Amino acid sequence: MLEWEQEKFIIYLAGFVDGEGCLNLKSSKRQRSAARFTLSNTNHGVLLFIQFKLEQLDITVSLNEIRRNTPGNRQRCWCIEAAQNSVGKLCKLLFPYLIVKSQQAELLSRFVFLRELEGSTGNTFEDEESEIYLKLKTLNRVGVS
Numbered sequence: 001m002l003e004w005e006q007e008k009f010i011i012y013l014a015g016f017v018d019g020e021g022c023l024n025l026k027s028s029k030r031q032r033s034a035a036r037f038t039l040s041n042t043n044h045g046v047l048l049f050i051q052f053k054l055e056q057l058d059i060t061v062s063l064n065e066i067r068r069n070t071p072g073n074r075q076r077c078w079c080i081e082a083a084q085n086s087v088g089k090l091c092k093l094l095f096p097y098l099i100v101k102s103q104q105a106e107l108l109s110r111f112v113f114l115r116e117l118e119g120s121t122g123n124t125f126e127d128e129e130s131e132i133y134l135k136l137k138t139l140n141r142v143g144v145s
Contacts, residue, residue, distance in 0.1 A: 009053050014097035016050070023091065023104035024140055025111065025133050033133055035112050037082040037090055040066065042075040051080055057093070059086040088112030104139055107132050 017023075020041050025033040041047055051063045060083035068074055082090050091105040091112070098105050111132045114125040 006057065010093050011097050013050060013053075014094045014099075016046075017094060018098055018100040021101060022140065023101055023108050024136050025108075027133065033111075033129060034084060035087040035108050035115075037087045037108070039080040040077055042077050044076070044078050047078045047080050054080075054082075054086075054090070059083075059090050059093075061086065088116075104136055107136050107139075 017039060021037070021039045024036050026036040027033040039047070039050065047063055051061050054061050061080050062083070063078060063080050066077040066079050068077070088109055091109040095102060095105045095109065111129060114129060114132075118124055
């Protein structure tokens with residue numbers, strides 16, 4: 001069970017993720033899909049705070065500047081990305097408090113669970129993983145109606 005201070009942070013983070021976060025599957029032709037959690041913002045300080053608090057919860061994240069190739073006077077932008085082994089835990093922590101991205105968190109948690117099950121049983125769940133990928137792609141394209 002989380003302490004009150006930790007729970008307040010998770011509630012705060014859920015609101016931030018609803019507005020600025022992305023929960024999806026990263027896919028490529030050469031590799032299988034991978035669960036992905038990112039959070040981008042121009043406020044470097046707030047992302048440093050989030051990184052610090054997540055690491056206190058044993059959730060590994062990286063914080064990097066996003067390089068933009070577009071011309072113009074743009075603010076610097078930063079991105080937190082959860083380590084592959086932390087995405088499932090992060091989704092489970094946030095799920096009760098998410099509003100806009102609750103479906104994405106639920107689907108991503110299921111995907112991570114299937115991958116863990118695959119590792120322990122040797123079974124593959126490619127059909128269900130493909131279905132999750134398509135659902136996430138649709139949700140992230142249109143958002144909540």
